[in-house]
Amino acid sequence: MESGRMEGGRMESWDAWQTLLAVVRTGRLAAAAERLGIDPTTAGRRVRRLEAESGRALLMRRDGYLVPTRACLDLMPQLEAAERALRGVGAGLAGPEGGRPAWRTVRVTAVAALCDHLLAPAVPALLAGRPALGLDLIADDRNLSLTRREADLALRLGPPAGRGAPAREIGRLAYGIYAAAGTAAEELPWGALDGAMAHLPEVRAAERAAGRAGPRLRAARLETLLRLARAGAVRTVLPDIMAAGDPTLVRLGDTPVCTRPVFLLGHPEDEAAPPVRAVAAWIEGLVAATGADG
Template sequence: MQNWDGWQTLLAVARAGQLGSAAAALGIDATTAGRRIRRLEAGIGRPLLARRGGLLVPTRACLDLMPGLDAAERALRGVGEAASGVSGAAEAPGWQRIRITAVPVLCDHLLAPAVPRLVADRPRLGVDLIPEERNLSLTRREADLALRLGPLSAVPREAREIGRLAYATYAATGAEPPDVLPWACLDGALGHLPEVRATERAAGRAGPRHRAGRLESLRRLVLAGGVRGLLPRIMAEADPRLVRLEGGLTLDRPIHLLSHPEDAGVPVIRAAAAWIEATVAAAPGPVPSREE
């Protein structure tokens, strides 16, 4: 029978998709991680990981094992948390990790600056922030908690709306006159996004002068001058080089928090979810819409 180290390594590699990054997270080298995986595969007589598109992905045999491994990991996590409260209990090496995924703007400008508040009284907690445009799978345990921007095409049962991401119109400080500047917005390939549709309507027949594939690139276009853009307030409000145009175009998008229902009783996940909700609540809110 394999020990837990092997199964823990399999979980880490299946989630990370790369041997090296999974090994680093576990505090071992890639050679050791690979040896553990090969030992597991030899023990059950079937491959557990397959290489696809430069990533290691779970095989069908591995996916069949994942629910049981997830349950075992949660049980061990609960035991570890209970033991940490026992006087004189030995402290386990390494960090207790929680994985949170969100679109980059939420990771960079909302969650990352607030991490010290989450870990202030949790000296063994480590946070993995995973900025991803795609929706990482909670079922496959690629993340413990997920923040997604709406509107969602299909709202999962485990999704809760916890706030709104507010957008407003910004231009470079000193732009003259800002209210007649042409527009910049995200690339047309992202035309399904509410902020892109709203900007294209505001730009009229001429359309946006500049486009960008990422929000950070759009912010830099606006900073460079000569255009205005619709940006999240959490990204633009604190930058003195940008000025919010009073009466300009605004909108807001719902923020949904997703978690595993079976993790509702895990203290660290419950605490992280409460921290996320408080962080969202403290973010700059919607501003009055422009009066036509």
């Protein structure tokens, strides 16, 4: 393999290249193996064989994840082109009897709160009438790289840093103060995300409200704060999409304590692709429906 090209018989084992693509997209051998229906040992062996054949490292470990090396990034356009071509062959062979659909899967990455409480509940409406569309929802606090094809679309709570895929603001996410229904909410201690996220407006709002003493309880995840609020342990600042419809919680006050901009990122070359365009429009509609004012 020279200059990042797949030559000779090196493409004879598509399974190995497909495994490499899955590892690049998930960042973990176990997750890639689960996606492909194999065990992690097999996934690791396939990647090592590719590295041995190419004489280059294709993956490296960073912050607990497997990320592509420069040599691997050079191969990605060819691998993805081969993947698309094989999907097209599969669709052509499916025939009128159907068989297994050849999904055109769109990968969307966002923080867990957006995946779980904004996107996931609305998936049936997206898929209705779109039998060939598949969807990967990747709940990850990392900023997955669109240029490396770790995702097709990304939702981020704030403008992306540095250069990369174009981003546009599609709405704002509103946050309110929530506590367990039936409690003396004004007497509850404050809870907030931990100090590593002290720069976030929702954390600053909780710290201002808590005063000099500061929040009594902290958590690393919004989901944990939600559970603490449900248990009657704290009052805290949560996104309305997460808490407003929860019958165990009450919102303290009518106006948002803060809002955060929601940015949608995508590949310019994918803008005309109907599946990606459909998913992007679906996301924009969901964010617009939250109705948060700037």
